[in-house]
Amino acid sequence: MTTTLLDVRAVSVRYGRRLVFHGVTFELPEGRCLGVIGPNGAGKTTLLRAIVGLLHPFTGDVRIRGRVPRDALAQVGVAYFAGEATLPGFARAAAWGTLGNGDAITTDQRRLRALSRGTRQLIGLRTVLGRQPLGLVVLDEPWEGLDPDAARWLTSAIELKRDRGAGIVLASHRFQDLAGLCDAYLFILPGESLWVHAHEIAPIGPVTPALLMEAFDRRRGGTPLPRAVL
């Protein structure tokens, strides 16, 4: 029997007068992976920050093992990373790497801003994924900037955490990374959000990037949105 780890009910978030999204509802059991997909500005990052308690929903409720995020963080163990741009560039890479579980993940003494984008991304990911215990992993565009080896390491690390019972929430534009890895998908679209289970996308066999993209396009009205429209 699976236990509900994350319960998001009718969550809406506003920035001032602007409604970012509304009515997002889903449950994530332990040991399952959710992929959050949506166009730029749809509110993927905002949703992830609301899940880990950094941001308060305007309406609705987020619960991790039945508790509000701030009360649950210490008990559950949460790995949250929003991308290399969130790392303080003045911090030393070696020192930053010890903030996960105290163990060094790199001996590089340079400041983070002196490293390549991919290296910063990898250090940020390894730091948060090194936390023990780890009940919930929330990663925002985690594959961005990673080289193929690092990307493969990340995918296997996520699978390992999931198989050990952690709940995983991933926001990404990269269908090829999410397809096959996630058990369910949340499409955040302007004005609505849709929860789709993997077997609804691919009744037989794994979800492929093409099937996932087709499902996403179908849910948002059948026609792909034009690219690079501002």
Next chain:
Amino acid sequence: MSALRETVRFFGVVRPVPRLTRIAFGGITLASSLALALSDASGPRLLLPVLVLQTFAVSTGFVTYARRGHFDVLLTGGVSREQVAIVYWLLVALPGISCWGALAFLEMAVRGHTSLLTAGTLTAMAGVSTIPWATTVPLTRFAGAIGWLLLLVMVAGLAPVDTVTTHLWRRTAGEPSWFTVVAFLLFPTRLVGEPATGNWPAIITVLTVVLTGMGSSVWWISRTSLALETGQ
């Protein structure tokens, strides 16, 4: 690992006070120590540069960095935001407080007494360590210190200088007026070296503002939404 240790360790990696500011504190302390040892300069006068630098050092702007995601690892690590805010304030105030302690110790060692541990000095140090920090919490670095300096310049431009000096420098002990209290709030550095006697209204006013500012800032940090404001 305890939450407190984790918080202190985090801010040991993500240092809230820039290196240049720490070097400046070291330089000022060294120069003031030499002046104390080699001249008859008074402790309160030598503490003034430390207090001015302290207003800038504590004007760190917590929420700006939190919204850039710099503190995400800490804030999602199960440490309460109230504790993070208080530890953060202690660490940004520590360099200035250390310099003050060093000067007080040195004055005591050289002259056999110190004027840097009076109630007025404690209040002034509390004021400059807290009020600019609390003001800057939702703003960018140095905003509180710059705002305070602008206010001082504006007050000096609006109020006749002899009125200010009458109430501040030549006030009647035990009979402080409302203006004296307001002036001490704007110029807490004038409390340095002053005893408690005759200064209670000013001391109580400054400490009330200190506690109110500290409490409201910690409360605000603990409840504000930290939307990400950085590019990805």
